[in-house]
Amino acid sequence: MGATKNEIFHDQINEEAAIFKALGHPARLAIVKTLLTYKTCVGNYLTNEIPLAQPTISQHLKVLKNVGIIQGTIEGKSVCYCLNHNLIERLRVFVGDMLLQYDLQQTKCDC
Amino acid sequence: MGATKNEIFHDQINEEAAIFKALGHPARLAIVKTLLTYKTCVGNYLTNEIPLAQPTISQHLKVLKNVGIIQGTIEGKSVCYCLNHNLIERLRVFVGDMLLQYDLQQTKCDC
DNA sequence: ATAACATATCGTAATATTGCAATATGACAA
DNA sequence: TTGTCATATTGCAATATTACGATATGTTAT
Numbered sequence A, B: 001m002g003a004t005k006n007e008i009f010h011d012q013i014n015e016e017a018a019i020f021k022a023l024g025h026p027a028r029l030a031i032v033k034t035l036l037t038y039k040t041c042v043g044n045y046l047t048n049e050i051p052l053a054q055p056t057i058s059q060h061l062k063v064l065k066n067v068g069i070i071q072g073t074i075e076g077k078s079v080c081y082c083l084n085h086n087l088i089e090r091l092r093v094f095v096g097d098m099l100l101q102y103d104l105q106q107t108k109c110d111c
Numbered sequence C: 001a002t003a004a005c006a007t008a009t010c011g012t013a014a015t016a017t018t019g020c021a022a023t024a025t026g027a028c029a030a
Numbered sequence D: 001t002t003g004t005c006a007t008a009t010t011g012c013a014a015t016a017t018t019a020c021g022a023t024a025t026g027t028t029a030t
Helices: A011-023 A026-037 A045-049 A054-067 A085-105 B011-023 B026-037 B045-049 B054-067 B085-105
Strands: A070-075 A078-083 B070-075 B078-083
Touching: A011 A026, A011 A054, A011 A085, A011 B011, A011 B026, A026 A045, A026 A054, A026 A070, A026 A078, A026 B011, A026 B085, A045 A054, A054 A070, A078 A085, A085 B026, A085 B085, B011 B026, B011 B054, B011 B085, B026 B045, B026 B054, B026 B070, B026 B078, B045 B054, B054 B070, B078 B085
Parallel strands: none
Antiparallel strands: A070 A078, B070 B078
């Protein structure tokens, strides 16, 4: 117990849930939104902007990187982060599919 | 330490992150997808369909209800669940905004 | 070489989440 | 009223997450 039972779900659902989960923390969502705002990639701007300790920010960046939402390139002594195109497009597709499915059904809920 | 520091973020980011977080577990995403598929509301169908114990499913339903993604109406001895229109539309808007912002920026990332 | 800077990693404490058995609740049927 | 069904709640153990101080790593400037 304690750990999520990923084995019992399809890979696709596990992956989609993992993307949502990564976005499901205010600091990480703030990082993503910052990367949406400043087209040019950000480095330690985040550490100054978000009032959390540097190791904490670094950890959140790692979570986003592991899921594939962002990528970072070393640029001198700082790291240049930006959004990962493939992941954003996956998000667009599967959230789009969910919302489309919703649109096609809603005459029915009589709760 | 240990708990998320919601105080340091804007309400809007906290709320959006909370929605993502609720969707960020395969069992809960499976529940939402089931509600998308079976237009008519589901009851203990979920308990039979998802191989997790009944209290576990009940707990996940509670999480989705607390965030407002689903709503349940007592219907005899079972409960009729369905998606909450307002929440789905909020999701559509803020994810749509994020993706639009992404579309408007992407000539820039040179990582 | 040394200092300064940006970032990552390690170790750890506090807290949250996940999952389930046991049990409670509430509705219907006999 | 008693039993059965569907769901919720409680209590608890296992595990994961969040946050940070201390420290390591790697790069540039002096």
